[in-house]
Amino acid sequence: MKASILRSVRSAVSRSSSSNRLLSRSFATESVPERKVAVLGAAGGIGQPLALLMKLNPLVSKLALYDIAGTPGVAADVGHVNTRSEVTGYVGEEQLGKALEGSDVVIIPAGVPRKPGMTRDDLFNINAGIVKSLCTAIAKYCPNALINMISNPVNSTVPIAAEVFKKAGTYDEKKLFGVTTLDVVRAKTFYAGKANVPVAEVNVPVIGGHAGITILPLFSQATPRANLSDDTIVALTKRTQDGGTEVVEAKAGKGSATLSMAYAGALFADACLKGLNGVPDVVECSFVQSTITELPFFASKVKLGKNGVESVLDLGPLSDFEKEGLEKLKPELKASIEKGIQFANAN
Numbered sequence: 001m002k003a004s005i006l007r008s009v010r011s012a013v014s015r016s017s018s019s020n021r022l023l024s025r026s027f028a029t030e031s032v033p034e035r036k037v038a039v040l041g042a043a044g045g046i047g048q049p050l051a052l053l054m055k056l057n058p059l060v061s062k063l064a065l066y067d068i069a070g071t072p073g074v075a076a077d078v079g080h081v082n083t084r085s086e087v088t089g090y091v092g093e094e095q096l097g098k099a100l101e102g103s104d105v106v107i108i109p110a111g112v113p114r115k116p117g118m119t120r121d122d123l124f125n126i127n128a129g130i131v132k133s134l135c136t137a138i139a140k141y142c143p144n145a146l147i148n149m150i151s152n153p154v155n156s157t158v159p160i161a162a163e164v165f166k167k168a169g170t171y172d173e174k175k176l177f178g179v180t181t182l183d184v185v186r187a188k189t190f191y192a193g194k195a196n197v198p199v200a201e202v203n204v205p206v207i208g209g210h211a212g213i214t215i216l217p218l219f220s221q222a223t224p225r226a227n228l229s230d231d232t233i234v235a236l237t238k239r240t241q242d243g244g245t246e247v248v249e250a251k252a253g254k255g256s257a258t259l260s261m262a263y264a265g266a267l268f269a270d271a272c273l274k275g276l277n278g279v280p281d282v283v284e285c286s287f288v289q290s291t292i293t294e295l296p297f298f299a300s301k302v303k304l305g306k307n308g309v310e311s312v313l314d315l316g317p318l319s320d321f322e323k324e325g326l327e328k329l330k331p332e333l334k335a336s337i338e339k340g341i342q343f344a345n346a347n
């Protein structure tokens with residue numbers, strides 16, 4: 001019985017494995033395990049398209065959409081899409097517990113986005129409190145869920161979440177993820193353009209954190225391999241690091257990346273669900289508790305399994321340029337992590 005369930009899961013999952021297929025398949029998957037996904041901040045710029053993409057994911061059986069306002073409308077709208085999951089909207093703090101109960105994966109895009117001229121750290125004062133209160137509720141209502149933290153500054157919000165869970169006695173480092181998938185998505189797109197290779201075949205690990213120079217794409221490990229000049233690699237690295245700012249400036253005060261982030265968030269949540277369902281060899285970059293550098297949290301390739309993080313993979317060989325980038329990012333990343341830890345313990 002178990003083997004046949006696993007076979008069905010594997011075949012359903014492999015049918016939905018590529019990112020394009022994730023967006024287009026809507027077949028019945030009766031033997032795929034029941035999985036509840038909650039999106040907190042579901043009525044926002046990221047939350048709405050992310051809700052739609054999660055509704056298209058055949059691995060999801062229940063989709064809970066929570067926000068402080070606007071979720072009944074989003075849920076009614078997305079709920080009419082004829083795919084597997086049952087959609088429920090929850091609005092206001094008194095409904096947060098119900099939204100979270102029984103969740104396998106909680107995705108958090110709740111909080112304010114940047115405007116031109118701001119850094120992600122400028123969002124700390126508002127978003128740190130939002131993340132702290134949402135994580136307090138997660139510790140109470142779904143302590144075993146995998147957490148996909150999107151809210152910025154990710155370099156600080158992930159440590160805040162860890163401290164909240166530690167205080168509640170529910171912390172499991174295997175279950176807490178900072179979503180850095182958008183950095184990988186950008187690095188792949190920009191590399192494919194310069195290397196003139198099909199973007200669907202491109203792989204580029206991105207390590208470090210999720211802000212400015214803490215984002216370090218490893219183009220020396222990019223595949224398919226291409227003979228790019230040092231100047232091109234420097235420019236690609238800078239464009240990846242500044243990708244968020246490029247969107248913030250283009251939106252000219254109307255927020256930051258929402259559509260590409262929803263896509264990236266849906267890819268990462270799909271990888272988490274595959275891991276939970278026992279699909280082998282699911283590897284994505286993510287900002288997690290880590291011992292591969294001296295920093296307590298670090299983004300790198302992570303193997304996902306039935307309990308979340310199965311293993312944090314080595315960085316692999318770095319070019320001299322990347323080694324230099326790694327040393328340069330550490331002080332900023334360390335300070336952002338410490339800021340999060342201090343906030344969680346002082347408030």
Ligand SMILES: NC(=O)c1ccc[n+]([C@@H]2O[C@H](COP(=O)([O-])OP(=O)(O)OC[C@H]3O[C@@H](n4cnc5c(N)ncnc54)[C@H](O)[C@@H]3O)[C@@H](O)[C@H]2O)c1
Nearest residue numbers: 041043044045046067109110111112113150151152182261
């Ligand atoms: N990790 C990444 O790569 C990445 C990429 C893009 C954006 N972001 C971050 O994601 C966050 C959201 O961006 P957005 O463009 O969707 O913003 P948005 O303002 O459009 O949406 C945010 C939503 O959060 C909701 N919200 C606020 N407080 C809440 C609370 N206590 N509980 C539940 N919901 C709450 C708001 O009502 C709103 O609907 C920002 O912090 C942004 O910087 C991260």
Ligand SMILES: O=C(O)C[C@H](O)C(=O)O
Nearest residue numbers: 114152243244245256257
């Ligand atoms: O840049 C931002 O503020 C949003 C996000 O972190 C991004 O990388 O697009």
